[in-house]
Amino acid sequence: MNYTLELGIKAKNAEPSIAGASTKSKNNALAAISKALKENAALIISENAKDLQTAKENGMSEAMQDRLKLDEKRIEGMAKGVDELIAMNDPIGQVIDGFVRPNGLKITKTRVPLGVIGIIFESRPNVTVDAAALCLKAGNAVILKGGKEAIYSNICLGKIMREALEKTGLPADIIQVVENTSRETTNELMKLNGYVDVLIPRGSARLIQAVVTTATVPVIETGAGNCHVYIDKSADIDMAVNITDNSKTQRPSVCNAIESLLVHKDIADAFLPMIAERFKSHNVKIYGCDKTIEILGNSVEKATDTEYATEFNDYIIAVKVVDSIDEAISHIRKYSTRHSECIVTQSLDDARKFQHEVDAAAVYVNASTRFTDGGEFGYGAEIGISTQKLHARGPMGLSELTTVKYLIDGNGQIR
Amino acid sequence: MNYTLELGIKAKNAEPSIAGASTKSKNNALAAISKALKENAALIISENAKDLQTAKENGMSEAMQDRLKLDEKRIEGMAKGVDELIAMNDPIGQVIDGFVRPNGLKITKTRVPLGVIGIIFESRPNVTVDAAALCLKAGNAVILKGGKEAIYSNICLGKIMREALEKTGLPADIIQVVENTSRETTNELMKLNGYVDVLIPRGSARLIQAVVTTATVPVIETGAGNCHVYIDKSADIDMAVNITDNSKTQRPSVCNAIESLLVHKDIADAFLPMIAERFKSHNVKIYGCDKTIEILGNSVEKATDTEYATEFNDYIIAVKVVDSIDEAISHIRKYSTRHSECIVTQSLDDARKFQHEVDAAAVYVNASTRFTDGGEFGYGAEIGISTQKLHARGPMGLSELTTVKYLIDGNGQIR
Numbered sequence: 001m002n003y004t005l006e007l008g009i010k011a012k013n014a015e016p017s018i019a020g021a022s023t024k025s026k027n028n029a030l031a032a033i034s035k036a037l038k039e040n041a042a043l044i045i046s047e048n049a050k051d052l053q054t055a056k057e058n059g060m061s062e063a064m065q066d067r068l069k070l071d072e073k074r075i076e077g078m079a080k081g082v083d084e085l086i087a088m089n090d091p092i093g094q095v096i097d098g099f100v101r102p103n104g105l106k107i108t109k110t111r112v113p114l115g116v117i118g119i120i121f122e123s124r125p126n127v128t129v130d131a132a133a134l135c136l137k138a139g140n141a142v143i144l145k146g147g148k149e150a151i152y153s154n155i156c157l158g159k160i161m162r163e164a165l166e167k168t169g170l171p172a173d174i175i176q177v178v179e180n181t182s183r184e185t186t187n188e189l190m191k192l193n194g195y196v197d198v199l200i201p202r203g204s205a206r207l208i209q210a211v212v213t214t215a216t217v218p219v220i221e222t223g224a225g226n227c228h229v230y231i232d233k234s235a236d237i238d239m240a241v242n243i244t245d246n247s248k249t250q251r252p253s254v255c256n257a258i259e260s261l262l263v264h265k266d267i268a269d270a271f272l273p274m275i276a277e278r279f280k281s282h283n284v285k286i287y288g289c290d291k292t293i294e295i296l297g298n299s300v301e302k303a304t305d306t307e308y309a310t311e312f313n314d315y316i317i318a319v320k321v322v323d324s325i326d327e328a329i330s331h332i333r334k335y336s337t338r339h340s341e342c343i344v345t346q347s348l349d350d351a352r353k354f355q356h357e358v359d360a361a362a363v364y365v366n367a368s369t370r371f372t373d374g375g376e377f378g379y380g381a382e383i384g385i386s387t388q389k390l391h392a393r394g395p396m397g398l399s400e401l402t403t404v405k406y407l408i409d410g411n412g413q414i415r
Numbered sequence: 416m417n418y419t420l421e422l423g424i425k426a427k428n429a430e431p432s433i434a435g436a437s438t439k440s441k442n443n444a445l446a447a448i449s450k451a452l453k454e455n456a457a458l459i460i461s462e463n464a465k466d467l468q469t470a471k472e473n474g475m476s477e478a479m480q481d482r483l484k485l486d487e488k489r490i491e492g493m494a495k496g497v498d499e500l501i502a503m504n505d506p507i508g509q510v511i512d513g514f515v516r517p518n519g520l521k522i523t524k525t526r527v528p529l530g531v532i533g534i535i536f537e538s539r540p541n542v543t544v545d546a547a548a549l550c551l552k553a554g555n556a557v558i559l560k561g562g563k564e565a566i567y568s569n570i571c572l573g574k575i576m577r578e579a580l581e582k583t584g585l586p587a588d589i590i591q592v593v594e595n596t597s598r599e600t601t602n603e604l605m606k607l608n609g610y611v612d613v614l615i616p617r618g619s620a621r622l623i624q625a626v627v628t629t630a631t632v633p634v635i636e637t638g639a640g641n642c643h644v645y646i647d648k649s650a651d652i653d654m655a656v657n658i659t660d661n662s663k664t665q666r667p668s669v670c671n672a673i674e675s676l677l678v679h680k681d682i683a684d685a686f687l688p689m690i691a692e693r694f695k696s697h698n699v700k701i702y703g704c705d706k707t708i709e710i711l712g713n714s715v716e717k718a719t720d721t722e723y724a725t726e727f728n729d730y731i732i733a734v735k736v737v738d739s740i741d742e743a744i745s746h747i748r749k750y751s752t753r754h755s756e757c758i759v760t761q762s763l764d765d766a767r768k769f770q771h772e773v774d775a776a777a778v779y780v781n782a783s784t785r786f787t788d789g790g791e792f793g794y795g796a797e798i799g800i801s802t803q804k805l806h807a808r809g810p811m812g813l814s815e816l817t818t819v820k821y822l823i824d825g826n827g828q829i830r
Contacts, residue, residue: 016748020772101793105782112774114804193627197804212608216628218805239827246829333431355822357435359530367520367825376830377821378516389529389612389818390633391806403804406792407770410782412654414661415791 004188007176008195011116011141014173019113019139021170023090026137032164033133034082040160041075047156048125055149068123068150078129081381085137088380091398092139106409111402113139115197118189119383120145120211122203125153131202132161132175134383138401141174143196145189148181155179190215198391202384205311220391220400222384225255225339226311227369230328230354231271232345233264239366240267240344241274246368247342249282253313255385256340256362256372260308260318262328265291268321272296284315291321308335325350329357336360339387340369361387361394419603422591423610426531426556429588434528434554436585438505441552447579448548449497455575456490462571463540470564483538483565493544496796500552503795506813507554521824526817528554530612533604534798535560535626537618540568546617547576547590549798553816556589558611560604563596570594605630617799620726635806635815637799640670640754641726642784645743645769646686647760648679654781655682655759656689661783662757664697668728670800671755671787675723675733677743680706683736687711699730706736723750740765744772751775754802755784776802776809 018026037044048070055065097109117140119131128144135142146154158177166172178185190199190211199219201211212219229247231240247258263271272295279286287303288296300319307318308331322328325343332341342364343354351365362372372395374382379397386392392400416424433441452459463485470480512524532555534546543559550557561569573592581587593600605614605626614634616626627634644662646655662673678686687710694701702718703711715734722733723746737743740758747756757779758769766780777787787810789797794812801807807815 016772019774099793101791105786107792115774213631218633218803220805236827242827242829250830351824357431359434359527360820362821362823364823365825367823367828368830370830371520371823371828372821376516377522378514388633390635393819394821404808405775406777406787406809408777408779408782408786409766410780412651412657413782413786414657415665415783415785 002188003180004185004192005195007143007178007189008116008192010173011143011176012195014171015115015141017171018136018141018174019115021139023092025168025170026090026139027086029136029165029168029170030082030086030133032168033129033161034079036160036164037075037079037082037129037157041072044070044075044153044156044160045072047152050152051125051150060149064123068125068153070125070153074126078126081130082133085133085381088137088398090137091402096404103413104411105413108407108409109404110407111399112405114401114403116141116143116195117401118143118145118192118196118199118217120186120189120199120201120203120207122147122207123149125150125157127202128154128157128177129161130381131383134381134398135401136174138398140401141176143176143178143189145178145181145186151179151181187214190217193217200383220384220386220396221388222386222396223255224311224337224387225257225385226260226309226335226337227256227258227340227342228260228262228332228336229258229342229344229369230262230322230325230332231264231267232325232343232347232350233266234346234350235267235271235344236346237267237271237274240271241278243342243344243366243368244275245278245282247370248279248284248317249315250368250370252315255311256369257313258317258342258369259310259312260320260335262331263319263321264325264328265321265323268292268295272319279317282315284317286317286319288319289321292319295321311337325353329354332358337387339385340364340372342367342369361385417603418595419600419607420610422558422593422604423531423607425588426558426591427610429586430530430556432586433551433556433589434530436554438507440583440585441505441554442501444551444580444583444585445497445501445548447583448544448576449494451575451579452490452494452497452544452572456487459485459490459568459571459575460487462567465567466540466565475564479538483540483568485540485568489541493541496545497548500548500796503552503813505552506817511819518828519826520828523822523824524819525822526814527820529816529818531556531558531610532816533558533560533607533611533614533632535601535604535614535616535618535622537562537622538564540565540572542617543569543572543592544576545796546798549796549813550816551589553813555816556591558591558593558604560593560596560601566594566596602629605632608632615798635799635801635811636803637801637811638670639726639752639802640672640800641675641724641750641752642671642673642755642757643675643677643747643751644673644757644759644784645677645737645740645747646679646682647740647758647762647765648681649761649765650682650686650759651761652682652686652689655686656693658757658759658781658783659690660693660697662785663694663699663732664730665783665785667730671784672728673732673757673784674725674727675735675750677746678734678736679740679743680736680738683707683710687734694732697730699732701732701734703734704736707734710736726752740768744769747773752802754800755779755787757782757784776800
């Protein structure tokens with residue numbers, strides 16, 4: 001039988017065991033996984049070393065090698081992440097809505113697992129554990145397809161988790177790691193309708209685009225963040241500097257960091273020199289419009305459409321001076337990936353207008369865009385930030401790994 | 416410019432006007448549409464006559480011609496459907512969740528429109544009006560792609576609705592009817608990522624499958640219903656007969672009608688002759704397992720896998736006698752399209768077990784499956800019944816045509 005189909009069949013067969021498992025049973029499994037990870041740290045590190053060896057031979061960059069690397073501390077971190085899920089409320093069984101119809105039918109809308117979730121991701125092997133644990137807590141079976149650069153690590157982590165599951169009396173096939181990393185297998189996984197209920201790609205824009213284009217299984221898109229801060233004419237300038245600096249430089253590599261800064265013309269002369277001074281301490285490279293260059297001088301390079309459209313994920317920013325809040329909103333509409341957008345303002349009207357008219361998962365008034373995060377929202381662990389509109393938008397926690405079922409109780413009603 | 420892309424650009428340009436429209440403005444537009452439909456009844460009927468003429472020339476079946484036909488009464492019905500939406504609560508702006516974080520950030524999760532919705536449907540021209548009105552009330556722009564057999568009707572209905580929109584000061588392009596019914600245009604529409612936010616196919620299983628396979632835009636699947644009633648050993652027999660009869664024969668052509676009947680062996684001798692008698696009055700053809708044939712005699716044809724897997728949408732049923740509730744649940748797991756499933760029982764344990772273990776949008780205890788319907792659930796008009804697990808499951812009303820946006824209010828918070 002085809003390898004990918006076999007994975008799908010095994011997952012579907014294991015699905016009822018985890019979907020019907022009690023919270024206690026799921027928490028026992030999570031505890032066993034956490035314990036097994038710590039106990040097998042030496043094995044994980046030695047398997048990970050094989051991946052690192054190949055990476056070195058292939059001339060992988062130091063930064064990428066660092067993402068790939070697992071050490072005692074990172075394994076501790078993964079185990080801790082699993083432990084934290086134990087304390088969280090089980091989303092399954094939650095009653096979302098309930099009512100009695102005039103004919104006496106009692107209708108209850110309850111949360112149930114999605115079924116089988118496929119995760120397609122790139123180099124970080126910690127995703128193998130994070131994603132599996134989240135799916136498990138939400139009652140789902142999971143098929144994990146990581147990158148071939150982390151294959152030894154992923155297989156090892158999968159094996160440890162599967163053995164832990166079996167020890168607590170659950171079928172190992174609730175968690176499966178795809179051992180064949182060929183493009184063919186990945187393509188088959190994306191078309192495994194009837195066996196995989198949803199695919200979640202995690203990684204580069206290129207990966208996500210490939211999954212969206214190829215998959216016939218429903219996909220939840222995560223990730224891309226071309227985010228903006230707009231400094232309104234009425235902004236408190238100190239607050240504007242702090243929010244812009246934090247949104248850009250606190251961790252520039254992540255999706256909720258900003259890439260562009262829009263400044264109202266009436267405040268540009270006062271604000272731009274102050275933020276430029278702050279950026280200097282982080283060596284932030286500035287691209288700007290003509291007006292920005294006029295104010296900040298020739299150290300600023302001319303920004304084109306390309307810069308306004310780029311997610312730098314680096315100490316680089318594109319600046320534009322705008323004539324009005326409407327121009328700012330139009331610019332955002334044109335370039336935003338609808339992830340996180342912010343206005344700094346003291347005007348109630350402008351705050352309301354911005355939040356009403358800007359279309360994004362998270363729209364901020366007077367706060368850093370860096371807060372778009374499952375942990376910061378109080379949702380605990382997250383599987384990603386959805387930038388699409390279907391099913392989930394914004395930080396996706398346990399609830400977003402579920403669907404609903406209507407339970408209808410009658411006493412003989414017919415139409 | 417490419418015709419399909421042009422439709423997408425027009426829809427995206429019109430989107431902010433309808434997304435930001437007040438409830439009053441949207442209701443005015445609905446009232447204008449309803450009025451215009453009634454005033455233009457003669458025109459609609461004459462354009463519809465052209466479609467009917469072609470249908471006759473092409474030898475379309477009487478039943479299909481009837482689905483295509485619009486008369487005074489049906490136009491009244493469409494207008495009434497639009498009027499009913501006016502009275503319904505606007506889903507946009509609804510606060511779904513809200514909380515204050517320890518750092519003082521106030522986070523509000525609110526309902527916002529999806530954006531641009533593409534509807535791909537078959538012969539019934541009334542879908543043009545029903546779907547457009549629902550999308551409009553939920554603040555969305557809509558692109559309607561109907562079948563070529565109803566093209567004159569659809570273009571005429573589209574034109575009337577667009578003119579009505581303009582009269583109330585909204586852009587006509589909020590509602591667009593695809594005038595080019597070529598397969599190429601349909602395929603392009605399904606790949607219009609960035610312009611169409613979600614596609615909803617309405618029609619045959621074949622149409623839905625084609626959309627799921629081809630589309631790169633996210634799809635909400637609707638429709639297919641291979642539904643079951645299971646008569647448990649403890650069932651009240653009169654109730655079992657009434658529910659089975661109603662679920663099968665009250666309107667056999669729709670998706671929430673049952674296609675198979677499962678009966679516990681301990682009650683089969685008493686129950687099967689009674690339901691067979693009832694079915695006789697509706698000329699229901701029965702396929703059955705060996706045990707069914709043993710009880711009901713040779714008028715019953717032998718059921719195979721094919722019958723158990725078929726959505727007849729007709730006065731036909733497949734019957735199976737099972738040894739246990741577990742066998743019933745396994746059978747349902749194998750053949751169900753996860754739409755609506757029912758157990759008739761007096762046992763609390765069996766009722767709970769069935770609702771817990773059967774995976775479907777709606778799981779009934781002691782009531783007809785025919786209640787899976789937006790109107791019957793009290794949701795008002797519906798755009799379809801979702802049989803997938805992502806975004807929406809079960810009857811999809813106005814809320815299911817929306818997404819969410821997080822509004823975050825701070826006073827200078829940074830990380």
